Amino acid sequence: MTSSLRDLKVYTTYPHSCSYLSEQEATTLFVDPRTPMDSTLYSQLSLLGFRRSGSHLYRPNCGSCSACIPARVRIDKFEMRRSQKRTWKQNSDLEILQVEDIHDEAYFQLYRRYIEARHRDGDMYPPSREQYQSFLSDEWGVTRFFEMRLDEELVGVAVADQLDDGLSAIYTFYEPLLQERSLGKFAVLWQIEKSRELGLDYLYLGYWIKQCQKMAYKIQYRPLELYVNGNWVELL
Numbered sequence: 001m002t003s004s005l006r007d008l009k010v011y012t013t014y015p016h017s018c019s020y021l022s023e024q025e026a027t028t029l030f031v032d033p034r035t036p037m038d039s040t041l042y043s044q045l046s047l048l049g050f051r052r053s054g055s056h057l058y059r060p061n062c063g064s065c066s067a068c069i070p071a072r073v074r075i076d077k078f079e080m081r082r083s084q085k086r087t088w089k090q091n092s093d094l095e096i097l098q099v100e101d102i103h104d105e106a107y108f109q110l111y112r113r114y115i116e117a118r119h120r121d122g123d124m125y126p127p128s129r130e131q132y133q134s135f136l137s138d139e140w141g142v143t144r145f146f147e148m149r150l151d152e153e154l155v156g157v158a159v160a161d162q163l164d165d166g167l168s169a170i171y172t173f174y175e176p177l178l179q180e181r182s183l184g185k186f187a188v189l190w191q192i193e194k195s196r197e198l199g200l201d202y203l204y205l206g207y208w209i210k211q212c213q214k215m216a217y218k219i220q221y222r223p224l225e226l227y228v229n230g231n232w233v234e235l236l
Contacts, residue, residue: 005044008035012061019123020212021067029061039142043164049227051206052161052170054134060207070227071208072166074234075195077223084189084220091186094156095149101138102145106154108132110173117176136171146190148174148183158187160194166202167195188221 009032018026031037031045033056042057049070050057060068080088102108108129115127124131136159137143144167148156156174160167169191174183188205195203208226209215218224225232 005041008032018062018065020209020215021065024062024065024067026065027061027063028058030056030058037140039140039162039164042140042142042161046163046168046204047165047232052139052168054137055139067209067211068207069209070204071206071218072202072204072225072232073192073221074223074225075166075192075201075203078192078221080189081220084185087182087185088189091148091181091183093150094186095152096190097147097149099145099147102136102147102157102159103133107147107157110154110157110175111136114173114176143170146194148187150178156183156187158191160191162198162200163204166200166204167191167198168204169206185217185220192221 010029011032013028013030015025015027018024031050035041037057042052045057048059050059051070052058059070062068108127111132112127115122115124119125124135138145139161142161142163144160144162146158146160147154148158155178156172158172159170161170162168169188172184172187174187188203192203195201202225203221205218205221205224207215208218208224210219219235222236224235226235227233
């Protein structure tokens with residue numbers, strides 16, 4: 001039996017070093033992992049700014065910092081900008097397929113190359129099989145795996161959760177040698193269009209952090225809605 005929001009138990013971590021802002025300490029609020037979960041409750045929590053990592057749902061809960069702001073793209077108002085149209089056209093030769101899982105070695109090796117090239121300073125380095133499988137797990141029957149192939153060669157993977165009102169972009173990794181293709185940007189654009197195809201209202205992008213270059217890119221996908229003081233506010 002699925003819990004309701006009023007029945008939820010949540011916990012906070014002890015303060016720890018922030019993964020995004022080196023001068024800050026972070027505290028994380030997370031849902032009791034023993035809570036029965038389904039797509040409905042997960043969707044309700046996403047509306048409150050929660051995010052999934054593996055089997056855990058969490059939200060920043062820092063006492064002295066509010067830099068992490070939940071962000072989502074409103075699909076019916078989104079139109080590609082000129083540079084985004086170029087990225088879309090540049091990758092029109094890619095084949096995108098939905099697959100059952102990403103357990104095969106080829107997927108992990110692509111993930112390993114990506115982390116080693118792009119995120120040596122992050123908490124996912126060095127990449128390991130255990131961490132990979134835990135982080136990009138298939139949860140509650142909502143997770144979708146999309147692979148990108150160029151001339152049949154695997155060049156990228158996007159992991160997304162299908163919620164009641166939108167897709168939640170969990171993580172994307174891709175071939176770092178294809179930097180000129182801007183595969184990360186393309187993956188966001190493709191998930192926006194996939195959301196539109198599915199008749200969904202939003203693409204949830206996780207947390208926008210203005211002061212963090214790796215997270216600030218989300219502002220490019222406008223109009224963007226930000227979850228501020230308990231309300232979703234449109235940023236034009």
